[in-house]
Amino acid sequence: xxTIVFSLLNGVIYGLLLFMLSSGLTLIxxxxxxxxxxxxxxxMLGAYFAYSIMGVTNFWIALILAPVLVGLVGAAVEKxxxxxxxxxxxxxxxxxxxxxxxxxxxxxxxxxxxxxxxYRVPEVLDxxxxxxxxxxxxxxxxxxxxxxxxxxxxxxxxLNRTRAGLIIRAxxxxxxxVGHLGHNVPRIFMLVFGAGCALAGLAGVIGGNYxxxxxxxxxxxxxxxxxxxxxxxxxxxxGAFLAAxxxxxxxxxxxxxxxxxxxxxxxxxxxxxxxxxxxxxASLAPMIPFLMLVLILMIRPRGLMGDREx
Amino acid sequence: MKLVKSAALAAAMAFAAGGAxxxxxxxxxxxxxxxxxxxxxxxxxxxxxxxxxxVNADGGMNGATLEMVPFDNxxxxxxxxxxxxxxxxxxIRFIAQGNGSSVASAIIGAVNKHNKRNPGDExxxxxxxxxxPAFTNDRCSFWHFRFDSHVDMKMAAATxxxxxxxxxxxxxxxxxxxxxxxxxxxxxxxxxxxxxxxxEIVGNELHPLGRVKDFTPYIQKIISSDADAVxxxxxxxxxxxxxxxAMDSGLEAPILTYYGGSLGAATAMGKAAVGQVLQVSExxxxxxxxxAQIARIEDYEKTYPEYxxxxxxxxxxVNFLDMAxxxxxxxxxxxxxFAMEGMTYDGPYGKVTMRAKDHQVLQxxxxxxxxADVERDVEDxxxxxxxSDADRIAAGATAQPTTCQMDRPER
Numbered sequence: 207x208x209t210i211v212f213s214l215l216n217g218v219i220y221g222l223l224l225f226m227l228s229s230g231l232t233l234i235x236x237x238x239x240x241x242x243x244x245x246x247x248x249x250m251l252g253a254y255f256a257y258s259i260m261g262v263t264n265f266w267i268a269l270i271l272a273p274v275l276v277g278l279v280g281a282a283v284e285k286x287x288x289x290x291x292x293x294x295x296x297x298x299x300x301x302x303x304x305x306x307x308x309x310x311x312x313x314x315x316x317x318x319x320x321x322x323x324x325y326r327v328p329e330v331l332d333x334x335x336x337x338x339x340x341x342x343x344x345x346x347x348x349x350x351x352x353x354x355x356x357x358x359x360x361x362x363x364x365l366n367r368t369r370a371g372l373i374i375r376a377x378x379x380x381x382x383x384v385g386h387l388g389h390n391v392p393r394i395f396m397l398v399f400g401a402g403c404a405l406a407g408l409a410g411v412i413g414g415n416y417x418x419x420x421x422x423x424x425x426x427x428x429x430x431x432x433x434x435x436x437x438x439x440x441x442x443x444x445g446a447f448l449a450a451x452x453x454x455x456x457x458x459x460x461x462x463x464x465x466x467x468x469x470x471x472x473x474x475x476x477x478x479x480x481x482x483x484x485x486x487x488a489s490l491a492p493m494i495p496f497l498m499l500v501l502i503l504m505i506r507p508r509g510l511m512g513d514r515e516x
Numbered sequence: 517m518k519l520v521k522s523a524a525l526a527a528a529m530a531f532a533a534g535g536a537x538x539x540x541x542x543x544x545x546x547x548x549x550x551x552x553x554x555x556x557x558x559x560x561x562x563x564x565x566x567x568x569x570x571v572n573a574d575g576g577m578n579g580a581t582l583e584m585v586p587f588d589n590x591x592x593x594x595x596x597x598x599x600x601x602x603x604x605x606x607x608i609r610f611i612a613q614g615n616g617s618s619v620a621s622a623i624i625g626a627v628n629k630h631n632k633r634n635p636g637d638e639x640x641x642x643x644x645x646x647x648x649p650a651f652t653n654d655r656c657s658f659w660h661f662r663f664d665s666h667v668d669m670k671m672a673a674a675t676x677x678x679x680x681x682x683x684x685x686x687x688x689x690x691x692x693x694x695x696x697x698x699x700x701x702x703x704x705x706x707x708x709x710x711x712x713x714x715x716e717i718v719g720n721e722l723h724p725l726g727r728v729k730d731f732t733p734y735i736q737k738i739i740s741s742d743a744d745a746v747x748x749x750x751x752x753x754x755x756x757x758x759x760x761x762a763m764d765s766g767l768e769a770p771i772l773t774y775y776g777g778s779l780g781a782a783t784a785m786g787k788a789a790v791g792q793v794l795q796v797s798e799x800x801x802x803x804x805x806x807x808a809q810i811a812r813i814e815d816y817e818k819t820y821p822e823y824x825x826x827x828x829x830x831x832x833x834v835n836f837l838d839m840a841x842x843x844x845x846x847x848x849x850x851x852x853x854f855a856m857e858g859m860t861y862d863g864p865y866g867k868v869t870m871r872a873k874d875h876q877v878l879q880x881x882x883x884x885x886x887x888a889d890v891e892r893d894v895e896d897x898x899x900x901x902x903x904s905d906a907d908r909i910a911a912g913a914t915a916q917p918t919t920c921q922m923d924r925p926e927r
Binding site for chain 1 (some may be wrong): 549550551552554555558693721722723724727729730732733734735736737739740753757764765766767780783
């Protein structure tokens with residue numbers, strides 16, 4: 207029972223964090239066809255910006271300012287970098303974002319050093335909120351939950367209830383048609399790229415002190431974010447949301463489960479002392495995202511909710 | 517005043533040595549200097565540099581200046597071999613490494629091979645922290661000297677502590693998923709079964725090395741298992757994040773650690789961990805010691821204000837190297853290796869012996885406690901590590917039998 211409740215809570219938080227990261231990537235990917243390899247780097251930038259801003263002011267200013275800054279960096283990258291490369295096709299774009307990811311990585315190492323920085327949870331939120339089955343639950347996690355849900359609602363509202371959202375949704379499914387209707391597609395692209403990066407930045411701000419802020423965080427997050435986008439399906443934010451939650455829950459549940467292959471397949475004659483039987487479910491947790499990726503590409507190549515083939 | 521004088525003297529001597537004799541003996545320091553274990557490696561490097569500077573100030577190793585040359589191996593055995601080759605190609609014949617038994621294992625193999633193929637050009641491996649028992653048992657090598665007590669020796673201290681406490685019935689073991697973490701788990705299970713057969717191991721978990729960013733699910737598993745004590749061999753970021761999650765989730769069971777002193781752990785633990793986190797080590801900052809040792813600690817923390825004095829074994833290693841070179845009257849690794857066997861040294865925390873049979877150091881160990889009542893704190897937290905005489909285990913009592921069949925070169 208305890209395991210289930212805690213895994214549920216932690217899984218939902220991790221899932222929401224993943225969604226915040228991947229929603230921007232889905233928007234960019236489905237709209238511009240750009241597989242932004244540097245997306246997780248913007249997540250990292252968000253965490254580092256917040257750390258530096260927090261050093262001179264406080265966490266609340268960082269929470270607002272850091273994503274805006276990351277968004278501006280993203281918009282600038284689109285305007286002066288990606289737009290020129292766009293003319294040369296997808297391979298050039300791919301290589302561009304690939305190079306950009308390394309560039310940001312190295313820049314972060316030069317500016318903030320190679321080891322992790324001491325980016326801490328603000329003291330106002332650093333207390334146990336409630337106690338459950340003998341374990342305390344930190345308030346900051348609930349704060350993450352609230353920020354993520356707030357972002358989710360805001361994103362839903364903008365996309366479904368505003369004119370800008372209408373155009374973006376149209377551009378998601380029929381990018382060419384939107385252009386033909388006379389909208390300034392390059393500007394929409396720039397805004398979407400900027401907004402997507404800002405979302406990644408926000409995930410960095412609240413995820414950086416929940417997890418760790420170090421130069422490896424982009425590399426570790428990057429592949430998982432791609433899995434979310436592919437599993438969720440191209441052009442579908444709902445799909446990305448489902449995939450992110452599914453991944454978050456599966457990964458935390460796997461750690462929480464205290465069973466090995468021998469327990470599961472004991473009826474096949476597998477014993478705990480054999481090589482295969484000794485493998486625990488918990489040790490499989492890091493593998494789950496990629497197992498999902500492979501399976502979904504085999505069974506349903508357009509993803510859970512996607513309407514376009516990859 | 518004394519400190520200033522000795523520092524000035526050190527500077528003068530270093531200058532004089534540099535001017536007078538052109539000979540430098542280089543020690544390759546192959547450890548992680550970036551990534552999740554970067555802070556551990558960098559802290560180790562500074563400690564070695566400081567230890568080496570003391571020898572240099574004192575006239576050097578048979579007159580030669582010692583110099584540390586850092587190589588970043590990112591805790592990867594494969595990368596370490598590349599760095600080792602780089603070091604050997606640069607003519608370096610002394611290797612220092614500690615973080616990661618997986619790395620040490622690769623280096624031992626490579627050094628054995630190199631020394632076999634290149635007689636007259638041998639290299640010596642000084643291991644200051646990789647504690648897989650195998651290195652001084654089945655896999656012992658003449659070219660490897662270990663300056664840290666290995667897993668079984670430290671575990672004996674931890675299990676003694678547990679077996680004295682009747683109220684501990686359930687023990688949870690958590691560690692990193694590689695040779696070292698497995699060795700810790702094995703030692704805990706076998707030793708507890710011998711000393712306290714009534715204790716139940718309620719969890720024996722291995723997690724991926726350096727990849728877990730949030731230990732909360734593991735901690736909640738520990739809490740729901742009703743563990744009365746937790747044993748962990750975690751180090752570096754894995755130690756810091758484990759205790760961070762433990763404190764956040766309000767874990768109350770005592771945590772017996774090998775490396776609770778890992779850089780950053782004290783900050784993550786804070787006041788909540790006082791009296792709860794214990795560490796088995798050869799050095800305790802607040803244990804009464806000699807004035808010279810206190811001056812050394814102060815000098816180190818003044819030279820590297822970002823770091824706390826932690827790797828005392830680096831000084832033991834450098835001292836042994838210096839003494840062995842003097843005894844042998846040579847700076848050649850083969851002569852030094854023979855001279856180092858069975859050597860003893862009276863350190864500020866008791867007598868240190870290099871057992872000839874398996875090249876395992878024997879030194880006093882302490883089970884120290886994280887405390888708020890300390891003279892010297894760590895990481896400016898106002899908290900630090902203390903131990904009393906009752907927490908001290910004599911070197912002889914920590915010794916474990918060895919299966920080592922040492923293959924010595926001919927002289």
